[in-house]
Amino acid sequence: MAPNEVDRTIHPHTTGAAADTAAAHQAEKPLKLYAGWFCPFVQRTWITLNEKKIDYQYIEINPYHKDPEFLKLNPRGLVPTLGVPVPAPTTSVNTNGNSNDTDTMNNPTKKDRKLKPIYESIVIAEYLDEHYSDTTAHGPRLLPSGDDSLAAYERARCRLWIDHISSRIVPAFYRFLQHTPEKDDSYTIQDARDELLKQTKVFTQQLLELDAEREELGLAAGPWFLGEQFSLVDITLIPWALRLFLIDHYKPGGVGIPEKGNGGEDEEVWGRWRTWYEKVQERDSVMCTMSERSKYIEVYQRYAEDKTGSQVGQATRGGRSMP
Template sequence: MSIPDAQIHPVATGAASETVAKHQDPQEITLWSGWFCPFVQRIWIALEERGIPYQYKEVNPYKKEKHFLDINPKGLVPAVEYKGKALYESLVLLEFLEEAYPTVKPSLLPTEPYDRAVARIWVDHITKNYLPAFHRLMQSQEPEVQEQARKDLIEAQKKLVAQVKGPYFFGEQFGIVDVAVAPWIVRDWVISENRGYSRSQAGEAWAKYAKAVTERPSLLKTESDKEHYGQIYGRYLRNEAQSEAAKAIRAGKQIP
């Protein structure tokens, strides 16, 4: 079952719409985006953090334009068009931006190889533990499954925050680990209002870290009005969403 177009606001709103308006001129990089997608927001945050010039283009999930499908047959966002060629997958794109623009500071990856490896370990933790638990909690209809998912999410948060040097993962420098998890932290109101979750359940350290991340200007500038997210996440809460992430959770698979 698909979501009727009328139920999804077609473009970014609020602070995000102001950011979109500043990025309409053609650039070396085009960000093909869905304003509501947390995986897209990872790349959007990275571009804003690093000040890399980009052009923003919104993809209508029901009427994808031919050029977008020509460069990216998978038809998924986020996608980046770089010198006429397409790349996708949010974590791949985060690293691509580091390699394509090595002289643009600040970098989201640490300088030292060891610290870079540590960052990748904890991004992997977010991918394999945090996100599946978050989505299971949001989508599951059975109370006992929700309870286990809530426990799994809190455990994943505790393990992550135990490594945080503060205020961000590596200390004062906002980086790739923070970017990888930020869109789900800012969306935790969905499970707070509907699934009995609160940040305090993961402890004071997690609540403090979450507050620091969600107050980051790059995140605030890429956020739309809450009311429009509600229209989308209602479908996840009823387990009716048809995104690739939702389908993977229903099938018991890893989120692609």
Template sequence: MTDNAETGPAIGRELTFLSSWFCPFAQRTWLVLLEKGVQFKLFEVSLKDPKTGLWRQYEQKPEWFLRLSPLGKVPALAYEEDTTLQTVYESCICNEFLEDYAPPPEAPALLPPHPATRARCRIIIDRFNVKFVPVFYRILLRQDKASQDECAATLTEELLWLESMMDPQGPYFAGEAFSLVDCALLPHFLRMYILKHYRGFELPARCRRLNEWYAQATQRPAVQKTLTAPENQEYEAALLKHYSKYADSTANSTSAKDFK
């Protein structure tokens, strides 16, 4: 069996990573795979109907994809273990799985050793998912200025909270070592220029440490490797075009529906 866009990837002992180039949640897991040096096969999933250009709704998604990712979303990981198909989905669960799948010393640790510090990392990720991510999409989807201003105030509040939770020494969230926190946060920070373009919102200058963190973290080779767009397209321009449907509230993706 070979990889096929219609029938899906051939699953073997090597990890198969189901992704879509524009998805920040898939980018989280891609970062973890690269930072840990895990061998994997990347399979790009097209979530749009090529005829209409609209997002496929759940019932329209290929059967093979729903078998590997029952929620119908990327990222997902799949591999065969003793003839049994193993699947993992949802970005933060995929990332925690990879920390167990490729533990130290075989691979770099992406969680600190101290239990309380590990818990702190998970608290930051959880609040970011619950408080920041929905409003990131909402400020684009909302069309009235009052709602956009309210979203901007919430985003600023959450950015200030994130800055307060950073390790005192840094340069990364958990200290000297790059961690799952950095992997979880960076993809949406990489898309902040989209908020600036469409809504005039940007990372406040007063968040000095966050700005320094972003400048350093984005230079990592793993981060740079994930900044890929479809052939013959520049990454930032392609993403800007992709998010235009969020900005005019015509997007019909899962994220648009979940966070509207």
């Protein structure tokens, strides 16, 4: 399915708080974020950059009409793409596997650096967390650090739940939003609602279990997946959590998350979800990357009517995994 008229007429740039953030990052910088303002995968990367106080240049891309220069950098044409200045191949590597080039990647005068692409939002986030690891300059790590077995286990556990979000919650979101019974009667809107709620509850139940683990150790519980530490697990889910209002707007009956006091046997689970979600809306790195709600409603209409030509939309329509 080729990009349609709706795809070609999307609002061209950020609005609201995100517009202010984009405007503050227009100057030429070695590290470049190629972004589509409405894309939740882009927001994962954008949150990471701002959370870690990394200097970058924001470059808006229309994902449906890609500039030839952008396609030279990343022929797959995916956003987000991070343009990374990489040392020339002649740079030597010492016996510890570290580059002997003492220059930093943020030095714009270095002439032997070529812009290279990194794409896939989780890969980008892990790269940024690893490369910008100075906690004094860039804040706490987004994945547990350390060489001991406990740290290795905690990183593995984070990645398991990152996978749950990416392979269970995110596809369920799109399947729900794109539900159009006149085009596909293989599942009902209630089927879609039940699946999204089920997978969200599985994640939230894990938050409760982690809270209990920390309390047994005398540590502070929540609000984040890693307790008091904001993490890549949280970032992985946040863009879709913030877009749940689109399902409320477009689909009869909405998402179906119960109001406080109406959760029945799941009241504790949904109470924990509300605690997490309220903290999400207080996080500066999150809210500064959000555009106006009205613009998301406008651009996601093509998903709600199952008319989008995006790779995500086509994957959902075809029952395939996310691209």
